Amino acid sequence: MDVVNIGEERYLEAIRLSEYAFQNRVADEQLEERLTHLKKHQQLIGIIEEDALVAKLHFLPLEVYVGDMKIKMGGIAGVATYPEFRRNGFVKEMLITILERMRSEGYSISMLYPFSVPFYRRYGWELFSNRIKATMSKSDLHFQAATEGKIRRMFNSPPIQELNDLYETYAKNYSGMLVREQDWWEKIVKDQQIAIYYDQANQPSGYIMYTVKNKTMKVEELVTLNAEAKRGIWNYICQHDSMSDDFEIITHEKEPLLFSINEPRVKLEITPYFMARIVDVELLFKTYVLNWGSDIEELVLQVSDSYAAWNDKTFVLTPNKIFIEGRDVRREKSLHLSINALSTILFGYKTPSELSEVGQVKGKREEIEKFERLLPKRAPFFYDFF
Incomplete structure (x- = not known):
């Protein structure tokens, strides 16, 4: 064929x-x-x-x-x-x-939304983000401390550049969020309500993208850069208690807003969402920043990849250079893992220790702990769909 x-x-x-x-x-x-x-x-x-x-x-x-x-x-x-x-x-x-x-x-990488996780795992893609839907009723809405800024709801064309600036600053705190171009924004804001929070100096510091239909408010995106914006937008959501009986917010596990509300025991649905795959290990490690310290001289990863022979190698990582050897090379300090495991680790979805517990990372405990010290502390998140 x-x-x-x-x-x-x-x-x-x-x-x-x-x-x-x-x-x-x-x-x-x-x-x-x-x-x-x-x-x-x-x-x-x-x-x-x-x-x-x-x-x-x-x-x-x-x-x-x-x-x-x-x-x-x-x-x-x-x-x-x-x-x-x-x-x-x-x-x-x-x-x-x-x-x-x-x-x-x-x-360096590829992403997809799977019709079947096992199917795409076979070819090296692995889960890298979850999608959280918090569901609550109007009885869960309690105002927090008032803020000095204000919310502006956009009646017609939303200021996409302003939204993108907020989104970009927010996205840099995570692994995996999409870089959005103008036409991508134009597509996702279509049929959405947009409200932006401005602080006392009239600087934007958060936005909410949502719909209100059939007595249900659905928050598709909630992006905040600081605690004030988070409170201001939450209070804006509470203002909809006369219009809606039910409220849904799409977010991620690390969002502290849900912890801060009066009764945090709301219904949470956690669903594995997008999958990612490293396309080229060597190329990715040329840009991926590890936390090298004076106590770590090298990390040796023996990667298996059945569908991309250029990744099916032993990678010797040092603070200044990457050395590549054949997979038949045996090193005492090697960590053995698949392209799937390496992909989910580098996005921060699972740690080397977690995967070692299910046999997906193999090697000495001190090498696994070394790998974890090298990794940035950054959560994965993905709002979009394609």
Whole structure:
């Protein structure tokens, strides 16, 4: 089989394949918009049989924040095959092809939303973030101390540059948050209410993105840069007690707001969300900042990767250089782990010690502890979807 680039002349076929596979019909009035979006933001590869598109994969050239760093990230979406062509290895070949292409184009990592976690784990992608939905009723809404700033609700076009500046500052505290371009913002704010908190000096320091429908307030994003903005936005949510009976907030495990409310025992649904994969270990470690100290001279990682031979190596990391050896080299201080384990560790989703308890990191205890000391203390988070 040959995996080929899919040109614009077959984009309608790709949409029809998605409709069939995901059982989600694109309305006629939205079809042109969908085609334009594909042409502008995505690249497609696939497999042609008898002059028909029978399997395809969408590639999105994106970036994510890992702390202060912006790293090239290859997003994968829309992976689909018609049922009569399944179990022929088509998806496997497309994933191998896109991994090779991402490496050649300088992508360090890849992300996707899985239809099946076990399926994509097989190819090296691993969970890196959770999605938390907090559900509460109006009886849970108790005002906190008043703030000196004020909330401004945006009635028409929201100030996207202002929102992005807040989002960018917030995102640099985490691993994995998407770098959003202007048109990405325009898409996500559509049909959303936006309110921004301004401090006494009229400086923006937080925003909320939400909807209010059928007596339910759903907070899709809550971004705050300090405690004042957090209180101000929470009090703004409380002001909706006459309009809504139920409230939902999408957030993450480390958000202290839920701890600070009067009765923190609200319903929390924690769902593993996006998956990530290191595309090129050597390239990533050239930009990923480890906490080297005078007591650590090197870290030796023996990585297994069945679908990217360039990662199936022993990596000797030092404060100034990376040395790469074959996996047959045996070092006394080596830590043995898969590309999956390394991916989830570097995003901060799981620690080397946690994975060692389930046999996914193997090596001496002192080397595992050394690895943990080298890692930045940064939580993973991902708000977006593709």
